[in-house]
Amino acid sequence: MAFKDLREYIARLEEEGEIQRIEKEVDWNLEIGAIIRRALDLSAPAPFFQKIVGSPPGYRLLASPNGTGVTPGRPYARVAVALGLPPNMPSSEMIKSYHGVMEKDPIKPVMVSEGPCQEEVYTGDDIDLLKFPTPVFHEGDGGRYIGTWLTCISKDPETGKVNWGMYRVMIHDKKHLLIYWHTPQQHMYGHYLKYKAMRKPMPFALAIGTEPITPWFSGGRIPLGVEEPDVIGGVLGEPIELVKCKTVDLEVPATTEIVIEGEVSIDETAIEGPFAEVLGYISPASRGENQLSRVTAITHRHDPILVCTNPGPPPSDSYTKTSIEVSANVLRYLKSQGLPVKMAYAPLETSIRMILVSSEVPFRNYAKHLAIILWGIWGGKDRAPYLAVFDEDIDVTNFGQAIWAMTTRCNPAKDIHIVKDLPGMALYPFLSREERQKQTGGACTLFDCTWPLDWPKEDIPVMASFEGVYPKEIREMVLKNWSDYGFKV
């Protein structure tokens, strides 16, 4: 199933009609950003820009490699293709199968002496970040963001363990950039602090345009000390091939499109941001002083492909894979706690800030019991500040059906339960600037959308749907005769 590189993945997406090659010359200054945004809004194919103002011929830009699929009802088609699963697999099946795919034994990477990522090497005066087709995505952005879907590589100077993380990267000038860590827990920042204590700049490498799974694990939480390349190798079923960087003591995937090597300064800083954050807003809070990084080499394939995502409100491709991952993790965790849960789903429409759970309801106040278990785990309350619990008959992967059930089964006077005054989260747009800075003002809300257990069975309203109120023989007859009635759909 493994794709050798980004180019193989693009070819496969093209077969599925998920890529739009754009031959017309486009401008990196807002035009590209607007095209990507519009394509996301329309669930159009991923824009693949072939000619960009100011970039040498052959330099290309792929946007939204994991954007929502073009066919209605197949939002996760590109994620499925990346995993080697059928693109039309229903979301509920993908959620159930996700762990099988991910929980494979790790496979260590192997070193190779050369790789396509070093077909062209630029050092010294030849370094020029500005030649890449890097967009200014939104009006108000602090600069051109070359890193929006990438792998930032660093090494722990004490243990030698590598970390692959995803952090936004803004170009400062031809030879300098800024990498943004938004919380002190980020592992690359932890490495940086160790270098700072040693009074040494931190070497880094940015790998942009890898095979499709690598960015997922860079942007996902892998425990400290577990090395992402091993986990990715396990998922791919074969070791990743790495080559040594030219100017820093780090290794990068051999087939990467573009590699930027350099050092993060421990003394020099510059202004980074603002930039649109994952919840879909540009906020003045996302601008600040940041460590400056000096580029020591750029290497790339011939005719390199830069890859990007354009953060914004849903539908946003930052979340397609995360939606499946979070849903699968919640489902597995609740089941492991002995709860008779049928399905859990983190809808794309909510920027994954809401979790919908369907379940058998074994006892009174069960939804509250479930909420306490989920909010209690690490990150639980940040992922699910809105939690809705339904009876088993609701397909929670169908967002329209779930919202209908919420607004018809959850009594606003009795079934909404709010927990206030929790620690806040710096990214929440509904918090004041002060609350964001101090990380206060957090809250979680449970919508109990289950029918009360103490109601007599005959009092429970029946869903007046095709399956709900038509006898089996009538349904079968209608389905059999459907085209005879003249319907084309």
Ligand SMILES: Cc1cc2nc3c(=O)[nH]c(=O)nc-3n(C[C@H](O)[C@H](O)[C@H](O)COP(=O)(O)O)c2cc1C
């Ligand atoms: C599209 C995307 C963009 C992200 N941008 C940032 C960012 O700019 N800064 C940040 O600190 N985390 C960002 N993250 C979250 C980190 O990648 C995530 O916390 C990851 O677990 C970090 O891994 P590490 O701690 O192993 O380095 C982003 C994640 C995604 C998926």
